[in-house]
Amino acid sequence: MNVQMSQNIAERRVAFYPENDKTNAYISRMKGLISKYAKIEPIPSLKLALIKAVQGNFSVYDTVWFNFIENDFIKSNGKLAVFKTAKIFIKTFLISKLARRSVFVRHNHYPHATASEHAELLKRIIDVYERLFDCIITHSGAEAEGAKIYCPHPLYEIRPITKTPVLDYALPQNYFVVFGRIVRYKKIEELIKHFPDNQCLLIIGSVGDELYARELEGELDLKSNVIFKPGFIDDDIAQYLIEGSKGLVLSHSDDDMVVSGSFFYALSIHKKVFAVSTKFLEWVQPVVGEDMLHVEPDLPSLCTIISSMNYSRDFVKDDSNIIENFGDARVCKSIVMALGINDI
Secondary structure (H helix, E strand, O other), rough: OOOHHHHHHHHHHEEEEEEEOOOOHHHHHHHHOOOOEEEEEEEOHHHHHHHHHHHHOOOOEEEEEEEOOHHHHHHOOOOOOOOOOOOHHHHHHHHEEEEEEEEEEEEEEEOOOOHHHHHHHHHHHHHHHHHHOOOOOOOHHHHOOOEEEOOOOOOOOOOOOOOOOOOOOOOOOOOOEEEEEEEEOOOHHHHHHHOOOOOOOEEEEEOOHHHHHHHHHHHHHHOOOEEEOOOOOOOOHHHHHHOOOOEEEEEEOOOOOOOOHHHHHHHOOOOOEEEEEEHHHHEEEHHOOOEEEEEEHHHHHHHHHHOOOOOOOOOOOOOOHHHHHOOOHHOOOOOOOHHHOOOO
């Protein structure tokens, strides 16, 4: 790295939201990659942004970068939070005026927990919200049109497992796995309903919806071939369980979702994914290949395929295609574009 590059990093300031999210490895990965080009700072409060605006101080940051803020547009019941949404629009407008450039990562078409009758309204509101920004990022190449630029979702950092984790339950010799937060939009109950009796399913992940988790436990009374272990698990155990599985299953394909973080976790450890079709997965399948991703149009069809699977746990051996399309170098290329950097 030359001196001029170091000076640019020290001088560039990026206000990033959310500042910290210990439950979301994506945030730390993106902050780490952006920090190669700029100093990262927290997004200022609405009060500070208003004071700076009144003072006419409009060049505090080089870039403001927003993630997941659209999740605050809804109430706990999934309906539109009118006053909170208005406040977010005002706050975003003022904060974006404190920077030379503003970036919004569109993670979802609308929040996962949105009530069905408010879904179209929330999508339109977030479409309008996008217009407050200079740059809109999507992690799906299928969505990269108009003002949106494509930036690959970063791969997760994977470390070799040096010690076999101790589990408090018996693990089947052969099993498929569902991994991620236990929340209703993932339709895990539908997967349980259709999952074939001749295969085993392990469901793991932190609980995002206590009521839904309790409902699932009731469903599992009828399925002896399903193991449900909700709750926080550390990275080593998650990696161990997924690596030891026959594949990771994605059972949801609702219109809210752009990409799945669980898919990219599986991609990071080269573990095959069995999924219900989405716009993104249809786009990415030719990129990663059939060895990495099998897509079916609906859950019954997917479970029929899973029923016929043998017990191979082979990993994708050649990762050159994955690194080329989703590695840090490719992600950084889009980050530089989003930040509007021209001297690298």
